[in-house]
Amino acid sequence: PPPLLEPLFPPQPGASPGFAERVRQHKVRLEWVRAEPAGLRGAVRVLNLAYEKAVSVRYTLNGWASCAEVPAAYQPAGPADGLTDRFAFLLPLAAATAAEVTLEFAVRYRVAGAEYWDNNEGANYRLRSRQRVPPATAGLPQDPDSTAWIHFI
Numbered sequence: 001p002p003p004l005l006e007p008l009f010p011p012q013p014g015a016s017p018g019f020a021e022r023v024r025q026h027k028v029r030l031e032w033v034r035a036e037p038a039g040l041r042g043a044v045r046v047l048n049l050a051y052e053k054a055v056s057v058r059y060t061l062n063g064w065a066s067c068a069e070v071p072a073a074y075q076p077a078g079p080a081d082g083l084t085d086r087f088a089f090l091l092p093l094a095a096a097t098a099a100e101v102t103l104e105f106a107v108r109y110r111v112a113g114a115e116y117w118d119n120n121e122g123a124n125y126r127l128r129s130r131q132r133v134p135p136a137t138a139g140l141p142q143d144p145d146s147t148a149w150i151h152f153i
Helices: 019-026
Strands: 004-007 030-038 037-045 053-060 068-071 086-090 104-112 113-116 125-130
Touching: 004 030, 004 113, 019 030, 019 037, 019 086, 030 113, 030 125, 037 053, 037 104, 068 086
Parallel strands: none
Antiparallel strands: 004 125, 030 037, 037 086, 053 068, 053 104, 104 113, 104 125
């Protein structure tokens, strides 16, 4: 089975108290992430400072020896508060299936000639990849015929 991505931070920051205030103060905040077979899916909330804006997620699987960046897509059915916009992203993580790795990422928001980052207060958002443990087979014979009795008359 594919590895399990385990967040080393609360995976739903948007559900925590004071989230809207943190978005207003810092301009950009990770809202949630979820590991899926295709990769890491998530959403970002940004303060609506101008019509034109770009949101992207920069990530690494090797401690920043190299990195990649993917754009996040604007979600038209976003928050009804009128003050913020939601962007969604998908980090393709085929490389994370090879071994146990640590994924780190940060979110970049570019708007009106300025750039804002959400890097989890300087710690980056980190997820650890671990191999899934197959279902327990304790007490079950490996060979289905190993406990069969044959009786000849």
